[in-house]
Amino acid sequence: METTAAGYRGVWARLRRNPMGMIGLIMLVVAIGVAVLAPWISPYDPHAVTRVNILDIYQPPSPAHWFGTDDAGRDVLSNFLYGARVSLTVGFFASFISVTVGGLIGISAGFLGGRTEGILMRFTDIMLVIPDLPLAVVIVALTKPSLTNIILVIGLLGWTGTARLVRAQTLSVKQRKFVVRARAIGAGNSYIIRRHIFPLVLPLIVVNTVLVISLAILNESTLSFLGLGDPATLSWGQMLNYAFTRGAMSAGAWWALVVPGFGIVWVVLSCTLLGQGLEQALNPRLTTHHLAADRTLKNLPRWELEPTPVEQAGNV
Amino acid sequence: MMTEVTPHAHKQPLLEVKRLSVDYVDPSQPPAQALRDLTFTLHRGEALGVVGESGCGKSTLMLALMRLLPAAGRIVGGSVRLDDIELLALSEREMAALRWKRLAMIFQGAMNALNPVRTVGDQIAEAIRLHEDASDARALDRRVGELLDLVGIAASRRNQYPFQYSGGMRQRAMIAMALACSPDIVIADEPTTALDVMIQAQILQLLADLRRQLNLSILLVTHDLGIVAELCDRVLVMYGGALAEYAGVDAIYNAPAHPYTQELLKAFPDPTRPLQRLASIPGSPPRLNDLPPGCRFAPRCPQVFDRCHLTPPRVYAITSDHLASCFLVETQQTRGARHE
């Protein structure tokens, strides 16, 4: 992986030519745009205090409510647009925590080696094997289900994958000549990590972050769906929780079930595509193999299959 | 001028390769011309050494002969005849039936050439089962034992996995596997790279012994001229995907006509001590998607002159079986002719 400015331009050039990566990037930009502009583009204010009118509940889509109304007669479209804010906030902050913790643990383990590495990786292995969604459910259920708690819990449970990746990358970077040389001339650990290791691990961390964001958003929506969302906010997961537990199914109110899920899929898919595209742009790898389409003889003109007369002998 | 006559000259060759050309295509670049107009023959019982630096197209040639080129590789011209069969005209199914039965291959870097999760004996038996009648399990088992015995591996180790073998033993097992169907031709692509010196010598000795014992025809790829001197009858020197010189071993060592051959020999001054590499040729082989307009060797050739930069030299025959692709040959011949 190149870390020079030219190298990064090369990555960008490759990403631009990568359809998956570009579709993902555009989708993500759209999602962020919606989250930022929600107050201006929402037809209704979801925070406005209104009395619930029985007649407004689960109204099908209409010109007044493009995506219909929910169990409390609120406009699904407005809730949906505002919901982008919650999902993205949780996604970004939680993944920031995960990637920081995972990155620190991975770099320390990989760089310091020895006993530190043993202990850190054993700990990572344990955390990896404990199913994190049930653990998150337990912790959030036992504490107050606030947005901060949700971010902390998702962030602090989601670092294991990053730690393993970063450690592997650090181990390989550590073998590079200039790192070995820097160590040989007695450069300090933190200097070597800052100057030599981190820049080479960073691209991997970036790719990984995009994927961690999508995982965090999925986890947030799941926790909210299970009834552990922050009651003060209305995330997509919570919208689904309310719809599902408050009779949207029997009322046939498909809009209240479909629309919020669509938001989650949009954001998660955008990160997934962008992650894939980034990875391919950073590591352009030839992925053919020995059984790949056999076209050995494709260009062979028929006439050349006839034995050609030897005319190579010169002036004999 | 030397005149040699090979004993096979009158017979029909076993393998006849004519003007074989291979490209590696890459959508974002012009194709790399990895092999151009390569012509040579191999007779029954003959050992032909193929030499040249890394990247000269030796492996490409071997893979093209077996039609095993990677997906990017295209045979863009030429003919490969095995007896009377035109290999390039066969269907994939016909070609598969012929592989290993008639053309077997020992790969470069044989460390991973054996499947790690199947026993060595099983992998040898598989080749036999595929191409021969192997309904008699006992006979098959005996044959596998004999093959291992032939290459100096205790038959009792047939049920072990490749990781239980040393590097040299793995390459021996590979040789045993190559011999499993008594092929007409054994292609060995740098069979000893990645082995230590002692083991290298043993493996080459084994190949030499087997050749005598079984009257094998061998195509031996190496960039080590010392090995060639010991093992081969004739030598094909390749440069930049094309023929540089093609002659008997004696001619190559005693009267090399192509400057590239001469430089290679300087790099290996003593054929009996091949690893004593004294000088290597400055510069590196040409980029195959950006070949020089004239002679491929011109940018590095110590004897280069004006004409070399303009057009590529043809292949000239010094004698009926000493060919070289260099303008110097032509000049000498014309001068010689004028003197007569």
Place this chain on the structure above:
Amino acid sequence: MHRSSYLAGKLGWAAFTILFVIVLNFFLFRILPGDPARAGIRDPRLTAQAQQAIRERFGLDQPVINCFESLNPLTLGNCAVNPLDTQFFIYASNLLRGELGISYHTNRPVLDILGERLWNTLLLIGAGQVLAIVLGMAVGVLAAWKAHTPVDYTALGFSLLAWSLPTFWLGIILLFWGSTYLGLPIGGKVTPGMVYANSWEQLADLARHLFLPSLTYTIVFLGEYMLIMRSTLVDVLSEDYILTAKAKGLTHFQILKDHALKNAMLPMVTIIALNLGFTVAGAVQIESVFSWPGLGGAIFEAVNRRDYPMLQGAFLLLAISVIVANLIADLLYGYLDPRVQAD
């Protein structure tokens, strides 16, 4: 590596991890505000006797561990307490006797409830995972073999989409569709109050209930297994021994069957094991949506009913199941990889 030492290592590690989970489970529920013991003695659903029983069962008059009255590190206390009297020891010995407490909601022993539910979860995961693994690997093999062709791109697109679907949402949509248009049951494992004429009818009823949840499972995991199989197999097919196999004259089919698949299975086993956490997360979501009476559904119900003993027990059992499943995967790996088998 000797097979026996490999085995011993894996067993020891699993035992250690289980111990860790047991300790974690105790402290989690004591540190965090929702401590089931203290919540229990205030829970209005419980009679005075029941609350007294809880106090005794958890040893709530005793310090949490030696030297600490509670888990607030400032409440340093008596270190001379008999360790056997601490809350942790009482918890551990209760656990050893299989006593996980009484569910607040049903007043039945947690272990009895979870014991029944474990089988339902295994049934659901089994049906969904087996399908997902078999189908995913089949499509993955096809995609790898035909890498960079339309077949491959289609499979890749499907996988990325499936991966991005929230499991519970896919479940909701399938449930909505199935119950509205196919007349499938809206949840549970059996039709309540139904009387079966014979066991075939009973089985058919079970199948009707199992269909949608396991379909959800299959779709969610299919894409993932396909992606893993594809990339693993592409790596394997790039190995030298595949070229050897081709040179030997094997057909593509023979090469895939006899040379590539077993080598690809090794990383597959590891990765399937690493993904068990997701499997369990999937179970929690699917069982919640389909009211499937399994361990994952138990977690959902326990959360909503503030039934802490159930929550604690269900979490413990889920975590231990994952560890055991991981152990099984490790042992399977040892069986598949000759480098472990032989000595």
